[in-house]
Amino acid sequence: MPQFISPLEYSESFAVRTYEIDHCKRATIPALIRLMQEAAMQNVIQLGVSIWDLEAQNISWVLLRKSMQVFRLPGLGERIRVSTCPTGFDRRFTYRDYKIFGADEELLIQSSSAWLLMDTITRRMAPIPGFILDFEAKMPAPEKCLPRPEFRFPKFEQANFTKAFEVNWHDLDFNLHLNNTLYIQWMLEAMPPDMLQEKRVAGMEVLYRAESRWNDVLYTETQMLDEHTYLHRLMKKGEEKELAMALSRWE
Amino acid sequence: MPQFISPLEYSESFAVRTYEIDHCKRATIPALIRLMQEAAMQNVIQLGVSIWDLEAQNISWVLLRKSMQVFRLPGLGERIRVSTCPTGFDRRFTYRDYKIFGADEELLIQSSSAWLLMDTITRRMAPIPGFILDFEAKMPAPEKCLPRPEFRFPKFEQANFTKAFEVNWHDLDFNLHLNNTLYIQWMLEAMPPDMLQEKRVAGMEVLYRAESRWNDVLYTETQMLDEHTYLHRLMKKGEEKELAMALSRWE
Structure with missing residues (x-):
């Protein structure tokens, strides 16, 4: 049985569709990212903090960073469970984890992400409003969360x-x-x-x-x-x- | 309750996803065509005549024509039922209908299509094999089917x-x-x-x-x-x- 890491967690089951697969009948990376994104959207709709809920306050979510490890690509028709959960804040960013499971809770993919709220009028970073900070108490324990997506890239030197x-x-x-x-x-x-x-x-x-x-x-x-x-x-x-x-x- | 027009009919429910909508929160035409196509793929998998079933015989389905009427575009989160059914043969082609329903069987979209089987070695039209012709007896009555997709286009004269x-x-x-x-x-x-x-x-x-x-x-x-x-x-x-x-x- 799935173990939820927080009451804020959202989980949805999908069967891999024929338009989501490659020539080897495996789900493609863009298709799997779309499903993770879809679960996150349903999660914020459920929590009342979707982009449509925030419109009146002239703020909007902006995705900044995503880190992803892929252990196995699910195949055509395979039932997968996509789980996502907000995992906390710091001074500037909010964080969200994603996991995709196969049968028997086999972990297929994990991903962490960082977001900020943008003021849609000034186009600048907005402070996190109180009604979002209020979720703090329900965030999963830090040891249940993936490492935050902190990384640096080497300098881009030449286009091959x-x-x-x-x-x-x-x-x-x-x-x-x-x-x-x-x-x-x-x-x-x-x-x-x-x-x-x-x-x-x-x-x-x-x-x-x-x-x-x-x-x-x-x-x-x-x-x-x-x-x-x-x-x-x-x-x-x-x-x-x-x-x-x-x-x-x-x- | 849905009325099935034939034992060959396939029907699947979907909720319109956030990546399927436009700026008006309505499902896009490509997203709805993908769902019709998905239902058809599941239908042929179920009937044992999917492209993977036909591979060994070196034949494959080729879509030739599609005609579609759109009465209303479903919105974000709306539950829709996509129904599809093979609707018969003639000397060269096989036909398939699609319908998308909203709640209370409201007809949102209907579409008919024509297909042929191609010999994947010679790249030419293949005769319809006996095990597919055997479905004949289970085809829906003609009055239950949409008009076949027969149309002619005016001559293309200039690109605007x-x-x-x-x-x-x-x-x-x-x-x-x-x-x-x-x-x-x-x-x-x-x-x-x-x-x-x-x-x-x-x-x-x-x-x-x-x-x-x-x-x-x-x-x-x-x-x-x-x-x-x-x-x-x-x-x-x-x-x-x-x-x-x-x-x-x-x-």
């Missing part, structure tokens, strides 16, 4: 692989920003073809730096650090501005 | 809107072809911005003509026929070959 993208209408989320999941999907496109076909992501750290909007022209660049490790960045053309960086490990 | 695409790794389905749903999504991208933001698709006819593979460079062109009606085509660059055509009606 690159891909170009335009932000289209159907790439936007309900907030009219480029979907979080597509940041990762597009960074993973600029990879050696045989890695995409024959290997899989074993772990990833992602740093989100700026939002992107309809009709933006973007490109992703990847630097090979070693045979198993790649450094990625998502750039906005013209401004040569970094929208995101990531490091991926493959096996 | 255009968009370019590259077929990336995550755009492929389990068969390593460009996902059926993205044909439609990409044709809908080449539209006047205010139509995408303020209107919705009320109906669509789609003709699939050729498959597309990894790294293909494509573009879509749209001709405005009148304020509510648009003609689309998806083209392969270089060969100037038509991969698909569609007609969309908006309201």
Whole structure:
């Protein structure tokens, strides 16, 4: 039986769908990130702190960092349980963990993330309001939480692989920003073809730096650090501005 | 209570997810097409005639035509029931209907489609094998089926809107072809911005003509026929070959 780490935890079961799999009938990384994101959205809707609940106060959640370890990719039709829970605050950020389980509580994926609240008028960081700080008492014990997503990337030095993208209408989320999941999907496109076909992501750290909007022209660049490790960045053309960086490990 | 039109019918309930909605919190057309496609895949898996069941016989399903009427787009969290059923054969094609229902059996979307079986070695049309023809007796009565997707398009004369695409790794389905749903999504991208933001698709006819593979460079062109009606085509660059055509009606 699932052990909940906090009364704030949310858990939902999914069966891996045919549009979520690759040519090996395994769920893709973007599909699994979408399910983690979906569980988190349902969790904040349930807790009354979704982006729609916060609209009236002119604040909104912004994803900053995500760290992810992938132990096994579930297959077509496999029943998985996606669990997510807020895991605390510090002065500036709020944190959230995700776990994906297979049958018999086999841990398939774990991920921690950091978020901030943005004032949607000034576009600057907003203080965490009292009704969110009130969740403090119900947060899981620190030893039940994953390590927070603290990481540094090596300097990006050269693009060994690159891909170009335009932000289209159907790439936007309900907030009219480029979907979080597509940041990762597009960074993973600029990879050696045989890695995409024959290997899989074993772990990833992602740093989100700026939002992107309809009709933006973007490109992703990847630097090979070693045979198993790649450094990625998502750039906005013209401004040569970094929208995101990531490091991926493959096996 | 749902009325099944045939023992071959398959029905599955879904709640509209946060990644399936637009800025008005309504399910998008590509998201709804993915759910119809998913129900059809589960239906053929259940009937033992999925692409994986047919692999050993070197035959595979190819979608040729889809006709769709959209009465209302379901909203975030709304429970919908997606129902699909094979609806018969003729000399060359097999047919399948889809319906999406809201609460109280409100019909939200209906769609009919035509398919053929392709010999995966010769790449030509294959005869329908006996074990599929055996389903004949269980097909729904003709008066329970939607009109078959028979339509002709006006000649494409000029591109008023255009968009370019590259077929990336995550755009492929389990068969390593460009996902059926993205044909439609990409044709809908080449539209006047205010139509995408303020209107919705009320109906669509789609003709699939050729498959597309990894790294293909494509573009879509749209001709405005009148304020509510648009003609689309998806083209392969270089060969100037038509991969698909569609007609969309908006309201």
